[in-house]
Amino acid sequence: MSLFVLPGFDCEAFVAATLAEDLGQGLPGGGHDVTSESVIPASARFAGVMDSRDAVTVCGLPIAAAFFRALDPGMAIEILVEEGARVQPGTALMRLTGNARAMLTAERGALNTVQHLTGVATLTRSYVDAMGQTRAKLLDTRKTIPGFRHLEKYAVRCGGGHNHRMGLWDAAMIKDNHVAVAGGVAEAVRRALAAGVSDVICEVDHLDQIEPALSAGATRLLLDNMGPDTLRAAVSLVAGRVPCEASGGVRLDTIAAIAASGVDYVSVGRLTQSAPAADIGLDFTPL
Known part of the structure; x- marks a missing residue:
């Protein structure tokens, strides 16, 4: 599995800790996605598109990909824009195809990371x-x-x-x-x-x-x-x-x-x- 490499940052540990927090690992009744497991068949597959609703400077897409691959190593992921790219509203940033449960469980951690880092990059660009x-x-x-x-x-x-x-x-x-x-x-x-x-x-x-x-x-x-x-x-x-x-x-x-x-x-x-x-x-x- 290809992971995002940044000196001083352990992508694998970050993704694992974020998913564990969301899944409630170690807590009574925790350790799984109650909603997805009860509603979505284990074999179901999704296609997904991540896109920007505003004009932004993009950051964090490789980390988002690591979230999805942590739960479905075979997930097909295509990152469509480079880190630091300035994009307009409606721009597709990433396409992915794979296990539906994995996508739904990883979605929030992946989005939170991209939304926050893109927000920092976008504000920085405005100051520059x-x-x-x-x-x-x-x-x-x-x-x-x-x-x-x-x-x-x-x-x-x-x-x-x-x-x-x-x-x-x-x-x-x-x-x-x-x-x-x-x-x-x-x-x-x-x-x-x-x-x-x-x-x-x-x-x-x-x-x-x-x-x-x-x-x-x-x-x-x-x-x-x-x-x-x-x-x-x-x-x-x-x-x-x-x-x-x-x-x-x-x-x-x-x-x-x-x-x-x-x-x-x-x-x-x-x-x-x-x-x-x-x-x-x-x-x-x-x-």
Whole structure:
């Protein structure tokens, strides 16, 4: 069985856990699809079409296929569009033919995954488009659903965005609480570098924090909750010594001005935190 491959993500375990949750495995009376088993003959077969009801940026179809093949390894599945494709309403995304019970049992897990990831990719694409022709790159954050981080960050990439650090392990990000305990941005940065951390991102709330952070050796600055005018001033002070990231309160109607300020990155938590599910359906026909 061909499974979706993504570093840090176990597709087989994800599918198995999601199906087990839906089937109530391990609970009294659980472990089966009561409705399908009582209504649908075991030998019945369906043909199905998954399609989009809205204009979306598609993400998650190979994972949906893994749901169906987990319950019917012989199911014929044709994925009709590439990941990250922008499609119009009414576009067929996937065709499948196989055991009817398997399709019905896997349907919700498959659709939930595709709807959520497509929602993230679609929202990301809208932010990328709104940035206009600037050199700034759109970043996600760690504001992800627990257990879904690798999938949601994959969806951001499908939508044309880029990933910030994957977690607490791959870069230091010094924020206000770290600064408060350390006694200042310079001391916080020095401590991180002394500990052997190579990538040290330092959040600054005020322009007068920039020089101390840079002098201490910060490798990137996160310019927090600054308006476009202040961002331009900050970029001028940094003068290209390290990359600059704008973050905090970024919206679709403000990102163009923020991106045009000269920053290298704009990070947006709502890409993964607040993306609405895409309207994607799956219709079956008995064979």
